[in-house]
Amino acid sequence: MTLSQTARPDRAAPVYPAAVLWDMDGTLVDTEPYWIEAEHELVAAHGGVWNDEFAHQLVGNALEVSAQLIIDKSGIELSVPEVIDALLLRVIAQVEKRIPWRPGARELLGELGELGVPSLLVTMSWRSLADTVVRQLPEGAFHALVTGDEVSHGKPHPEPYLAAARLVGAEPGACIAIEDSPAGVRSATAAGVPTIAIPHVVPVPRIEGAVHIDTLAGVTAADLTTIVSSVLPSR
Incomplete structure (x- = not known):
């Protein structure tokens, strides 16, 4: 899969990622x-x-x-x-x-679903906790889950994000990851996934392949590729 476009009659067609790969704790939910x-x-x-x-x-x-x-x-x-x-x-x-959702996360996740852009959860929490969170979302919100008890090497190793890209049949460079921790950002960027870093509980250093923003509040699906444009792999 490659970056996809949806035509609009009044403006340039936005470019969407092949898939959005979400961290959970600290990114999707404030756990x-x-x-x-x-x-x-x-x-x-x-x-x-x-x-x-x-x-x-x-x-x-x-x-x-x-x-x-x-x-x-x-x-x-x-x-x-x-x-x-x-x-x-x-x-x-x-x-x-109580699930404390992070600002803008559910709204962006819902919009991606409406557009048909797959979202995958890539978390080092185990399946039991990830399933508890996902059950609180509309059915099909996530195309698939990659959890910490189902990989051989956890973050910051690239395996979790490489596994997620394979599950959706996409090249890592055509996806976008959303992360909040140094280990998560290192995992995603090591896998070759352009990454949006949103530091929350701990600071995230500047890491090649990642772009920092303050919040997902107000971020739309059409914004994602623009946000990571400076770290997209050359084609």
């Missing part, structure tokens, strides 16, 4: 505070030491990596699977009560 709260609760329950500086180091990473960092930094005596399960239970419980 990073849920994760940080869960980390504090878990570590405190097991007599360890935790703080927000440690928590911010985990943002965007594969859950296995984050769990090991929690064990190493906090001193709690749990296994990686035990940490992951405990965190997921806490975060899913919060999401089931």
